[in-house]
Amino acid sequence: MSVTLVGGERLAGELAALAPVAEAIFGAGQRTPGWFARKLRREGVEARLCTLAVTGDAPFTRERVVGYALLGRAASLGDRARGAGLGLLPALRGRGLGRQLIEAACARARAHGCAHxxxxxxxxxxxxxxxxxxxxxxEELTLLVEAEADAPHPSWATSEDDLPEADAAWSWIPECWRRTPASERECLVAHWRGQQLRAWLSREGRAVLAQRLELSCAPALRDHERDELIRAGVLGLAAHAGERPLVLYPCPASARWREGLASAVLQRAFVMSRTL
Ligand SMILES: CC(C)(COP(=O)(O)OP(=O)(O)OC[C@H]1O[C@@H](n2cnc3c(N)ncnc32)[C@H](O)[C@@H]1OP(=O)(O)O)[C@@H](O)C(=O)NCCC(=O)NCCS
Structure with missing residues (x-):
């Protein structure tokens, strides 16, 4: 079976239709309707940076897409392009197409000014x-956190603004939160033992995803004080989530603050980078 790689602006308008291909590659899981279009928007996927693997010759049709490499950008990433998915249908794996997709994705990113x-x-x-x-x-972790009924924690309230100078305990690409529809995200603030915390949350099906936790920087905290503050903030978020599961992403695998929390690792991932 011959496979061609196609990419660039001609994919605009086509990418959202790839949801069934994505589910065939990565599994349908417990996805909510519209999840793929939401992912493309949040991760800033640009058609000109993307490549599809298609069986047969041009012109391609959606039904013949067997794999893809999707890339997005965000101002906070500077000259780095970020993958929003790369994969092939199972029957097409192991014959060098993955490598070709990576090379095509890197060539497109380089041609559009990316350095990584x-x-x-x-x-x-x-x-x-x-x-x-x-x-x-x-290494980054996706953590599922359990509430602890008796543990002291701050109460979170709705907030509007970002902290002027924030130290983030963890943070997804900030644009991912800003590109989440306003009705599905919230910014919260809490005060605890003289410190201020802010959290950026989004609703993901039944779960609450904490995409970012910020701490005010003054006065400077010692490491163990900072860890305790983060733990208290997370316990407050778990209480805020109530019956809904609270998921934290992306947590640095090296973070010591998670040691004192009742949590389970849902996913372990590495940020893999190539300089162009
Ligand atoms: C990962 C993936 C894109 C690789 O594409 P591919 O076309 O199968 O890979 P290639 O044919 O270019 O390379 C094959 C080589 O990689 C190895 N390989 C493939 N998947 C691997 C994996 N998950 N771990 C380690 N090695 C792997 C193969 O053993 C083979 O090695 P060999 O040449 O020494 O025999 C493809 O297997 C896939 O779609 N997997 C499911 C989705 C996924 O995991 N995507 C990446 C993370 S987002």
């Missing part, structure tokens, strides 16, 4: 990315 390309990868595909010249920058 990053993909998030779980431990097994991370080895594959390493074989394609990527290096692991850091």
């Amino acid at each position: 390309v990053e993909f998030l990868a779980e431990p097994s595909p991370a080895r594959w990315y390493a074989d394609q010249g990527f290096v692991a920058l850091r």
Whole structure:
């Protein structure tokens, strides 16, 4: 079966229709309707940076898409393009197409002024990315946190503004939160033992996703004080989430504050980066 790579502006308007391909590659899971279009918007996916693998010759039709490499950008990422998914239908794997998709994605990113390309990868595909010249920058966790009934914690209230000078305990790309529809996100503020905290949350199906937790910087905190503040803030967020599961993402795997929390690792991923 011959496979062609197609990409660029001609994909505009086509990408949102790839949801069934995405589910065939990564599994349908417990996804909410419209999840793929929401992902494309949030992660700033640009058609001109994307490449599709299509069976047969041009012109391509949606039904013949068998794989893709999607890239997005955000001002906070500077000259780095960020992967929003790379994969092939199972029957097409193991014949060099993944490598071709990566090379095409990197060439497109370079042609549009990017100096680095990053993909998030779980431990097994991370080895594959390493074989394609990527290096692991850091390890990130998706944590499911349980509320603790008796533990003291701050109460969170709705807020509007960002902290002027914030130290983030963890943060997804800030644009991902800002690109979430206003009706599905909230910014909260809390005060605890003379410190101020702010959290950026979004609703993901039944779950509450804490995309970012900020701490006010003054006065400077010692490491253990900072860890305790974050733990208290997270417990307050779990109470705020109530019956809904509270998920934190992306937490640095090295963070010591998670040691004192009742939490489960839902996913472990590496940020894999290649310089163009
Ligand atoms: C990861 C993926 C894109 C690789 O594409 P591919 O076309 O199968 O890979 P290639 O044919 O270019 O390379 C194959 C080589 O990579 C290795 N490889 C493939 N998947 C691997 C994995 N998950 N871990 C480690 N090695 C892997 C193969 O063993 C093979 O090695 P060999 O050449 O020494 O035999 C593809 O397997 C896929 O779609 N997987 C599911 C989705 C996914 O995991 N995406 C990446 C994370 S977002």
